[in-house]
Amino acid sequence: xxxxxxxxxxxxxxxxxxxxxxxxxxLDSAQVGTILIDARTFATDSSQRDRAIQNMVLKTAQNxxxxxxxxxxxxxxxxxxxxxxxxxxxxxxxxxxxxxxPVTFDASLTPESADRLEGSASTxxxxxxxxxxxxxxxxxxxxxxxxxxxxxxxxxxA
Numbered sequence: 001x002x003x004x005x006x007x008x009x010x011x012x013x014x015x016x017x018x019x020x021x022x023x024x025x026x027l028d029s030a031q032v033g034t035i036l037i038d039a040r041t042f043a044t045d046s047s048q049r050d051r052a053i054q055n056m057v058l059k060t061a062q063n064x065x066x067x068x069x070x071x072x073x074x075x076x077x078x079x080x081x082x083x084x085x086x087x088x089x090x091x092x093x094x095x096x097x098x099x100x101x102p103v104t105f106d107a108s109l110t111p112e113s114a115d116r117l118e119g120s121a122s123t124x125x126x127x128x129x130x131x132x133x134x135x136x137x138x139x140x141x142x143x144x145x146x147x148x149x150x151x152x153x154x155x156x157x158a
Contacts, residue, residue, distance in 0.1 A: 002141075011043065013037060019033035035151070039058045057132060062098070071102075074091060076088055083111070085109070101130060116156050
């Protein structure tokens with residue numbers, strides 16, 4: 001609740017790095033490396049909010065990056081056709097401000113060509129599970145206990 005009105009705040013960044021290795025004809029061999037997000041670059045519609053998120057919520061001076069280290073891919077079929085979306089789950093450890101906890105992302109992977117993969121993944125987490133607290137400010141009368149994390153990506157063969 002922001003100034004008495006329900007408000008959804010969206011933060012975005014394009015400063016994300018990671019690696020995916022897969023053969024569309026043998027998806028069982030797929031591997032996903034650690035994904036790093038530069039938390040200092042999250043941006044919302046308010047620079048004041050951005051500074052609060054960076055300094056007080058995510059403490060980016062001590063921990064610049066949020067990381068996700070996959071440990072398991074669930075639901076991969078034997079193969080996928082070009083243009084065919086494949087629903088999977090990516091299980092791993094999410095680290096925020098030095099605290100790591102297991103999470104599961106629901107994902108969709110689409111081989112767009114023999115050397116390009118596009119996809120998206122999402123999960124919802126509770127701030128408190130990572131020891132994150134939201135600062136109290138007069139214009140904010142309430143903040144949800146959860147945040148939805150979404151990642152849209154494209155991978156190109158090197």
